[in-house]
Amino acid sequence: xxxxxxxxxxxxxxxxxxxxxxxxxxxxxxxxxxxxxxxxxxxxxxxxxxxxxxxxxxxxxxxxxxxxxxxxxxxxxxxxxxxxxxxxxxxxxxxxxxxxxxxxxxxxxxxxxxxxxxxxxxxxxxxxxxxxxxxxxxxxxxxxxxxxxxxxxxxxxxxxxxxxxxxxxxxxxxxxxxxxxxxxxxxxxxxxxxxxxxxxxxxxxxxxxxxxxxxxxxxxxxxxxxxxxxxxxxxxxxxxxxxxxxxxxxxxxxxxxxxxxxxxxxxxxxxxxxxxxxxxxxxxxxxxxxxxxxxxxxxxxxxxxxxxxxxxxxxxxxxxxxxxxxxxxxxxxxxxxxxxxxxxxxxxxxxxxxxxxxxxxxxxxxxxxxx
Amino acid sequence: xxxxxxxxxxxxxxxxxxxxxxxxxxxxxxxxxxxxxxxxxxxxxxxxxxxxxxxxxxxxxxxxxxxxxxxxxxxxxxxxxxxxxxxxxxxxxxxxxxxxxxxxxxxxxxxxxxxxxxxxxxxxxxxxxxxxxxxxxxxxxxxxxxxxxxxxxxxxxxxxxxxxxxxxxxxxxxxxxxxxxxxxxxxxxxxxxxxxxxxxxxxxxxxxxxxxxxxxxxxxxxxxxxxxxxxxxxxxxxxxxxxxxxxxxxxxxxxxxxxxxxxxxxxxxxxxxxxx
Numbered sequence: 001x002x003x004x005x006x007x008x009x010x011x012x013x014x015x016x017x018x019x020x021x022x023x024x025x026x027x028x029x030x031x032x033x034x035x036x037x038x039x040x041x042x043x044x045x046x047x048x049x050x051x052x053x054x055x056x057x058x059x060x061x062x063x064x065x066x067x068x069x070x071x072x073x074x075x076x077x078x079x080x081x082x083x084x085x086x087x088x089x090x091x092x093x094x095x096x097x098x099x100x101x102x103x104x105x106x107x108x109x110x111x112x113x114x115x116x117x118x119x120x121x122x123x124x125x126x127x128x129x130x131x132x133x134x135x136x137x138x139x140x141x142x143x144x145x146x147x148x149x150x151x152x153x154x155x156x157x158x159x160x161x162x163x164x165x166x167x168x169x170x171x172x173x174x175x176x177x178x179x180x181x182x183x184x185x186x187x188x189x190x191x192x193x194x195x196x197x198x199x200x201x202x203x204x205x206x207x208x209x210x211x212x213x214x215x216x217x218x219x220x221x222x223x224x225x226x227x228x229x230x231x232x233x234x235x236x237x238x239x240x241x242x243x244x245x246x247x248x249x250x251x252x253x254x255x256x257x258x259x260x261x262x263x264x265x266x267x268x269x270x271x272x273x274x275x276x277x278x279x280x281x282x283x284x285x286x287x288x289x290x291x292x293x294x295x296x297x298x299x300x301x302x303x304x305x306x307x308x309x310x311x312x313x314x315x316x317x318x319x320x321x322x323x324x325x326x327x328x329x330x331x332x333x334x335x336x337x338x339x340x341x342x343x344x345x346x347x348x349x350x351x352x353x354x355x356x357x358x359x360x361x362x363x364x365x366x367x368x369x370x371x
Numbered sequence: 372x373x374x375x376x377x378x379x380x381x382x383x384x385x386x387x388x389x390x391x392x393x394x395x396x397x398x399x400x401x402x403x404x405x406x407x408x409x410x411x412x413x414x415x416x417x418x419x420x421x422x423x424x425x426x427x428x429x430x431x432x433x434x435x436x437x438x439x440x441x442x443x444x445x446x447x448x449x450x451x452x453x454x455x456x457x458x459x460x461x462x463x464x465x466x467x468x469x470x471x472x473x474x475x476x477x478x479x480x481x482x483x484x485x486x487x488x489x490x491x492x493x494x495x496x497x498x499x500x501x502x503x504x505x506x507x508x509x510x511x512x513x514x515x516x517x518x519x520x521x522x523x524x525x526x527x528x529x530x531x532x533x534x535x536x537x538x539x540x541x542x543x544x545x546x547x548x549x550x551x552x553x554x555x556x557x558x559x560x561x562x563x564x565x566x567x568x569x570x571x572x573x574x575x576x577x578x579x580x581x582x583x584x585x586x587x588x589x590x591x592x593x594x595x596x597x598x599x600x601x602x603x604x605x606x607x608x609x610x611x612x613x614x615x616x617x618x619x620x621x622x623x624x625x626x627x628x629x630x631x632x633x634x635x636x637x638x639x640x641x642x643x644x645x646x647x
Contacts, residue, residue, distance in 0.1 A: 053536055074539045086533035090555040100541040147541065 001028040004154065004187055005050060010059035012045055019045045021211040023059070027155075027189065032181050034190045036198040037208035038234070043191045044159055046208075050189060051157050052076050064154070079148035080157040084164070085140045087132040093119070093143055094128040100151040118146040121180060138169045145180065155187045162197065174201055195235045199223060207231050209346075228341055232274045233350030239280075239315045240351020243273035243340070251340060254310055256289050258333060262340035272341040274351070277318040279337030282306070288330015294323050307353050314353040391614060398607035419605040428593040432573060435504070435589060439511035440568035446512070447519025447568075448561050452553075454520070455527040467520075474517040482581035485510045489582060502584035510582040511575065515568035522567060526560035559627050566624035570617050 005027040012020040020042045027033055035043035048054045049061060052073030061068050068076060079100075087096050095102070097118055101111045119125055122142035127135075132143060141161055148156055158177070162170045178201050181188045192198055198205050199219040207214045207222060207230075215227040226232035229240050243253035248263035253273045265271060285291050292310035299305075303318045308329065315331075323329055401412035419425055450470065457463040473481060486502070489509075493501030530553060538548035554561075576591040583592065590613060597606050 051540065072539070072544075073536070074542050074544055078540075080537070080540045082533040082537055084531060084533055086531055086537040088534065088538075088552055088555075090558075099538075103542040103547075151541070 004029045004064060006062040008060045010049065010056045010061065012049065012054065012057050019211050023213060025206065025213065027187060030185050030187055031203050032188045032190065032201060033204045033206065034192060034198040034202040035206050035208055036192060036195060038193055041208040042211040043208050047157050047159055047189060047191050051078055051080050077153050078155040078157060079151065079153040080159065081144045081148050081161045083159045085144040087140055087143055089133055093130045093132055096132055096143055097146045097150055099147060114150055118150045122146045137165050138173065141173065149184060153186065155189060158188060158190045160192055177201065207234060225339060226274060226341065228344035228346050229272050229350045230346040237277045237316055238351050239275045239277065241273050241313060243271050245269045245271050245340065251338065254290050254313065258289065258338055259335045260338040260340060261336050265340065270343055272343060272347050274339040274341060275333060275337060277316040279333065280317045281332040282317065282319045282321055282323060283330045283332045285328055285330045287332060289333060290331040291328060292331065294325050294327045294329060297323065297325055316353045394607050395611045397604055398611040400604055403604060415604040415608040419608045424593065425609065428588050428590045431587055432589040435508060435511060436569050436572040439508055439515055439572040440565050443512045443515035443519050443568045444561060444565040447516050447564060448523050451520045451523035451527050470520055471517050473514050478577035481514060482578040486581040500584055502582060504587045507579055507583040507587060510578050511572045514578060515571055518567050518571060519564035522564035523557060523560040526557035530556055559630060562627040563624040566620050570620045574613060574617060
């Protein structure tokens with residue numbers, strides 16, 4: 001595949017606060033790439049740099065081999081779908097979508113069929129004369145996408161485009177966006193803080209934190225082989241415990257030595273061990289590799305979410321079998337359910353469920369949406 | 372309680388508007404006697420329009436109001452947009468306060484100070500007629516400007532920054548993004564600012580009195596000079612016409628403002644719906 005956009009050693013600070021710290025990123029033609037991270041991780045700034053709304057303090061941005069640091073946004077073959085849609089309130093749906101063609105002084109004979117085609121692509125056939133102020137959020141979003149795609153850009157930037165939609169609509173739009181991307185073959189650069197969205201839509205996920213890229217990879221790689229405690233925690237649920245690598249394929253944590261599938265670490269190296277909640281089997285105390293006391297059980301529909309205290313460290317386990325609070329249970333972990341990571345600056349900060357509560361989770365989600 | 376409220380409201384409006392009602396009524400009086408109403412007629416209106424000085428004053432007033440409001444709308448809109456671009460909060464606050472001074476200043480102070488300045492500058496560059504159309508025009512622009520800024524600025528504040536970015540993203544230069552996208556969005560504020568400036572200029576007396584010369588008389592000045600001789604009902608007729616003009620403009624300004632507001636409310640209601 002052809003390399004389309006290249007960010008080289010890009011740094012950016014606002015009012016002395018570093019937002020992007022020496023970022024390197026290659027984006028290939030026709031890719032659906034997602035920048036994923038919590039608020040303030042620099043993902044939106046990265047997008048704005050590519051879009052031409054910000055210029056880097058240092059480093060270079062290349063588009064198709066050309067350095068574009070100083071090329072203004074109106075000269076870039078890159079269009080954007082903004083977080084709050086930014087439809088032009090004084091223009092109707094047709095004129096909003098036709099905006100870039102009108103600027104290019106195209107005749108109505110060319111504009112009309114192209115607008116029609118775009119509105120069909122985003123499933124808004126027959127909406128031409130509607131006032132954009134009266135459309136629902138989902139419809140406004142579709143207009144914004146049609147408006148950005150009509151001039152056939154090489155790249156489409158999407159800044160949390162589904163953030164303001166309700167869950168059901170969001171799922172539908174995710175599928176639709178993926179479909180549109182396949183159909184048009186345009187490179188999509190998508191920004192979100194929603195890990196599920198990122199995993200389900202993208203070809204490549206870029207996990208960011210603190211202005212740096214933590215990991216780049218396919219969704220399955222990111223989920224199964226997180227590089228550090230931050231990625232493991234941010235993508236899905238994870239139990240992250242301190243461990244010691246005894247030798248290749250042997251790791252000790254929580255007082256038990258397990259067989260694992262990882263190798264290449266120094267003997268006795270301190271490591272972070274990740275175990276996904278769905279990969280832990282609940283067994284009787286006698287059969288268990290680890291034993292612990294259940295401190296809380298929450299019914300989640302498909303499974304129960306069980307918090308287990310193992311030697312003072314709280315584990316989260318997802319199981320379809322019901323267990324009671326205060327019950328003593330055994331845990332069984334398969335070798336390939338254990339993932340070993342090198343120690344990083346994020347070690348010890350994540351992956352303990354002692355202070356876990358759904359409410360807290362929702363609160364932090366809400367604040368991320370605000371941003 | 373309800374009745375009391377109604378009576379109270381009625382009384383307030385009665386007291387506020389009774390002088391105007393009486394004035395309008397007497398402008399249609401068939402006799403010249405101020406004391407008694409003898410019958411309805413348009414006599415004083417005919418009389419008024421038979422006087423050539425009234426026409427000149429009317430023409431002067433309209434020319435002045437139109438040019439003052441157009442220029443102050445252009446300057447005020449540019450100022451409101453420009454002030455919005457200031458990054459430094461302290462500077463922005465200072466500039467805003469400075470632009471508000473002509474609005475807070477007593478008219479008579481503004482009038483006298485401007486007269487002084489015009490006469491001073493006029494004698495420095497050796498003009499014979501120091502006061503006239505140009506000086507009164509500058510004075511009117513000065514006191515209209517803050518009202519235009521006041522009316523446009525909330526629109527500028529309410530602008531979604533992404534709007535101009537979206538326009539540039541789609542191929543607009545920064546300048547064309549302003550004219551194609553931002554200007555239409557702040558237009559209701561500009562229109563109501565323009566109408567307000569026009570109204571203010573139309574009925575200004577104090578500042579006009581000090582800053583105009585002998586050869587440029589406006590309607591308010593004419594009315595004042597007419598009262599100096601003898602109060603005849605043609606003044607009532609003239610005043611009634613001015614009230615009507617101002618009233619129409621005020622209604623237009625409110626309509627312009629509320630039209631824009633409605634649009635905005637709908638958008639924000641939709642937004643609230645979406646988030647909620």
